[in-house]
Amino acid sequence: xxxxxxxxxxxxxxxxxxxxxxxxxxxxxxxxxxxxxxxxxxxxxxxxxxxxxxxxxxxxxxxxxxxxxxxxxxxxxxxxxxxxxxxxxxxxxxxxxxxxxxxxxxxxxxxxxxxxxxxxxxxxxxxxxxxxxxxxxxxxxxxxxxxxxxxxxxxxxxxxxxxxxxxxxxxxxxxxxxxxxxxxxxxxxxxxxxxxxxxxxxxxxxxxxxxxxxxxxxxxxxxxxxxxxxxxxxxxxxxxxxxxxxxxxxxxxxxxxxxxxxxxxxxxxxxxxxxxxxxxxxxxxxxxxxxxxxxxxxxxxxxxxxxxxxxxxxxxxxxxxxxxxxxxxxxxxxxxxxxxxxxxxxxxxx
Ligand code: TLP
Numbered sequence: 241x242x243x244x245x246x247x248x249x250x251x252x253x254x255x256x257x258x259x260x261x262x263x264x265x266x267x268x269x270x271x272x273x274x275x276x277x278x279x280x281x282x283x284x285x286x287x288x289x290x291x292x293x294x295x296x297x298x299x300x301x302x303x304x305x306x307x308x309x310x311x312x313x314x315x316x317x318x319x320x321x322x323x324x325x326x327x328x329x330x331x332x333x334x335x336x337x338x339x340x341x342x343x344x345x346x347x348x349x350x351x352x353x354x355x356x357x358x359x360x361x362x363x364x365x366x367x368x369x370x371x372x373x374x375x376x377x378x379x380x381x382x383x384x385x386x387x388x389x390x391x392x393x394x395x396x397x398x399x400x401x402x403x404x405x406x407x408x409x410x411x412x413x414x415x416x417x418x419x420x421x422x423x424x425x426x427x428x429x430x431x432x433x434x435x436x437x438x439x440x441x442x443x444x445x446x447x448x449x450x451x452x453x454x455x456x457x458x459x460x461x462x463x464x465x466x467x468x469x470x471x472x473x474x475x476x477x478x479x480x481x482x483x484x485x486x487x488x489x490x491x492x493x494x495x496x497x498x499x500x501x502x503x504x505x506x507x508x509x510x511x512x513x514x515x516x517x518x519x520x521x522x523x524x525x526x527x528x529x530x531x532x533x534x535x536x537x538x539x540x541x542x543x544x545x546x547x548x549x550x551x552x553x554x555x556x557x558x559x560x561x562x563x564x565x566x567x568x569x570x571x572x573x574x575x576x577x578x579x580x581x582x583x584x585x586x587x588x589x590x
Contacts, residue, residue, distance in 0.1 A: 241546075241547045242547050242573060243547045243548075243549065244547060244548050244549065244566065244570045244573055244574050245549045245565075246548065246549060246550045246560035246561055246562070246566065246574065247549050247550055247551050247561065248441075248551070248561050249413075249441040249442045249496075249523060249561045249562065249563035250440060250441055251563065251565075252440075252441070252442070252443075252444040252563040252564055252565055253444070253446070253565065254444065254445065254446050254481055255444065255564075257484070257488070258444065258445070258481050258484045258485065258488075261480045261481065261483070261484040262477045262478070262480045262481050262484075263477075264480070265277045265476040265477050265479070265480035266476060267474040267475075267476035267477060268474065268476065269473050269474065270296070270471065270472060270473060270474070270475045270476070271466070271471040271472075271473060275473075275474060275475055275476040275479070276476065277476030277477075277479040277480050277483070278296050278475050278476050278479040280479070280483065281294075281296055281450070281479040281482050281483055282294040282295060282296055282450070284483070284486065285437065285450045285452050286452055288425050288426065288486075289425055289426055289429040289435055289437075289452040290426040290429055290430055291429060291434075291435070291452035291453050291454065292453070292454050292455040292458070293452070293453070293454070293455045293458035293459075294450050294451065294452040294453075294458065295450065295451050295452075295458050295461050295462055295465065296448060296449075296450050296475060296478075296479055296482075297436075297448070297449050297450065297451060297461075297465055297470055298447060298448065298449070298470045298472060299438075299440075299447070299448075299449055300325070300410070300412040300436060300438040300440075300441075300449045301325075301329075301330050301331075301333065302449065302465065302468060302470050303412075303436030303437075303438070303449040303450065303451045304325070304326050304330060304375075304408075304410055304436055305330065305333045305334070305337055305338070305464070305468065306451060306461040306464040306465050306468065306470075307408050307434050307436060307451055307453075307457075307461060308326070308333075308334050308337075308338045308340065308373065308375075308408070309337060309338040309460075309464045310434075310457050310460035310461045310464060311372065311373045311406045311408060311433070311434070311457070312338055312340050312372040312373050313372065314338065314339030314340065315339060315340070315369060315370075316340050316341075316369060316370050316371070316372030316373070317340065317341050317342070317343050317362060317369040317370065317371050317372060318334060318340050318341070318342050318343065318371075318372060318373045318374070318375060319342075319343050319345065319352075319357055319360055319371060319373070319374045319375070320342055320343070320344055320345070320352075320374070320375040320376075320377075321344060321345055321346075321347040321350055321351075321352045321376070321377065321380075322344035322345060322346050322347065323347060323350055323380070323382040323383060324344070324350070324375065324376075324377045324380070324382070324410065325377060325381055325382075325410055325412070326342070326375055326377075326410060327342050327344045328382065337464075337468070340372065340373075341369060343360055343371075345357070345360060347383070349380065349383045349384075349386040349519055350377060350379075350380025350381075350382065350383030350386050350388070351380075351383075351386075351388055351389065351392060352376075353392060353396075354392065354395045354396045354399055357374060357396060357399070357400075358399065361403065361405075371405055372405070372406070373405065373406050373407075373408060374396065374400055374405060374406070374407050374408070375407075375408045375409075375410060376388060376393065376396070376407070376408075376409055376410070376432075377409075377410040377411075377412075378393075378409060378410075378411055378413075378414055378417050378428065379413040379414070379416050379417045379521070379522050379524070381412075381413070381524065382553065383519065383526075384516075384519040384520065384521075384524050384525065384526035384559070385413065385416065385500070385519075385520070385521055385522035385523055385524030385525075385561075386519055386521050386522075387417045387420060387421060387521050387522065388417070390421075390423060390427075390428075393428070393431045394431060396431075397431035397432065406433040406434070407431070407432045407433050408432060408433065408434045408435070408436075409428070409429070409432040409434070409435040409436070410436055411425075411428070411429075411435045411436055411437045411438075412436065412437070412438040412441060412449070413438070413441055413442060413522065413523070414428060414435065414437055415437070415442060415443060415490055415493055416442055416493050416496075416497070416522040416523055417522065419490065419491065419493040419494050419497070419522075420493075420494075420497055420521060420522050425437075429452065433453055433454070433457070434451060434452065434453035434454075434457055435451070435452050435453070436449055436450065436451045436452075437449060437450050437452070439481065439482040439485050439486075441563070442489070442493050442496060442523055442562075442563050442564070443482070443485035443486070443489045443490065443493075444485055444489050444563065444564050445478070445481040445482045445484075445485045446478065446481055447478045447481075448475075448478050448479070448481070448482050450482075489564060492564065493522075493523065496522075496523040496562035496563060496564070496566070497521075497522050497523055497562075499562050499566060499567075499568065499570075499571050500520055500522065500523050500524065500525045500560075500562045501517075501520055502568075502571055503525055503560065503571045503574060503575060504517055504520040504525050504527070505517065506571075506575040507525075507527050507575070507578060508527075510578060510579050510582050511582070511586070512529065512530050512532075512533040512582050512585070512586055513527055513528065513529055513530070513578075513582065514527060514528040514529075514530065515527040515528075523561060523562040523563065524559060524560075524561050524562075525559070525560045525561075525562075526553060526557055526558065526559050526560075527557070527558055527560075528556040528557050528558070529556055529558065530556070531556060533582070533585050533586060534585055535552075535555055535556065536552035536553070536554060536555060536556050536557055536558050537552045539552070539558060539581070539585075540552045540558060542581045542584070542585065543577065543578065543581055546577040546580065546581060547573075547577065548573075548574050548577050548578065560574070
């Protein structure tokens with residue numbers, strides 16, 4: 241049976257050409273700072289983001305977590321969105337590793353506003369935790385790959401700088417935001433003290449993320465990366481995949497976005513499904529199955545039986561994600577099978 245795996249863009253596997261680039265990589269011991277390919281990648285990212293320095297890390301989670309620790313002191317509070325990855329999917333690491341508490345504010349499409357953040361700034365009084373950091377996510381995963389409006393980022397950034405509070409961007413999929421809007425990575429990054437970017441989602445590398453920021457901040461991240469077991473010796477093999485992805489897999493993200501939009505429009509036409517087409521802005525598609533039909537977990541199970549793999553993201557919400565192994569024919573196949581599953585569910589043929 242044909243399988244279309246839309247569970248995540250993390251599923252993407254290195255291509256044959258990427259594997260060749262990995263095999264040819266010049267390597268050294270990166271814990272000693274001696275891996276030429278990792279060094280080249282870090283320099284390239286520092287330049288791309290307009291930051292002083294960058295650090296290759298093993299994962300998006302590690303990138304966020306070394307950043308949190310490097311920005312804060314134990315007992316401080318970090319303002320973020322209640323749907324963000326740091327709050328939901330990083331195993332409680334902010335509390336476990338940095339000793340901070342998260343003040344997770346509700347958002348609309350993953351966006352928290354300056355007004356909300358302002359209201360949540362803690363007064364300088366010994367009763368309160370002190371606000372140490374603000375984190376934003378762009379694109380926003382749980383909101384469905386939505387793009388943070390640049391104007392809101394600008395307002396938050398200007399205010400945070402006035403207050404002396406650092407701003408971190410979880411930019412695991414900032415590539416997607418940049419390709420969709422034409423706003424450069426450097427422009428987005430300019431509003432943040434630090435940014436983490438991931439190579440192993442839509443860009444298709446097997447492993448790796450990077451954190452960029454001021455030199456002293458990156459030096460602190462380097463310390464925490466070692467402490468978290470993220471020093472990876474001859475990691476140039478992995479950095480070569482990231483460099484290859486930067487050269488070959490960024491512009492093509494537009495194809496993933498077009499496929500997500502085409503599937504969204506098709507699903508919206510199937511009775512019993514709800515799709516907010518305004519939120520389908522990049523490579524993630526979230527839609528809902530109506531309560532009268534079934535729950536999301538059951539729908540995901542039915543789709544799985546037809547070879548369409550995806551995740552439920554709430555009682556009625558289902559997520560599908562696009563990446564370089566998903567082609568136009570997979571969009572057609574997914575539409576056909578989803579329509580079939582819905583017809584069976586509505587016809588009571590279970
Ligand atoms: N997201 C994964 C899951 O963990 C949910 C996915 O399938 O989308 N930031 C954002 C915005 C992410 O979406 C993810 C991964 C990460 C950070 C963490 O990256 P990894 O998995 O490399 O630690």
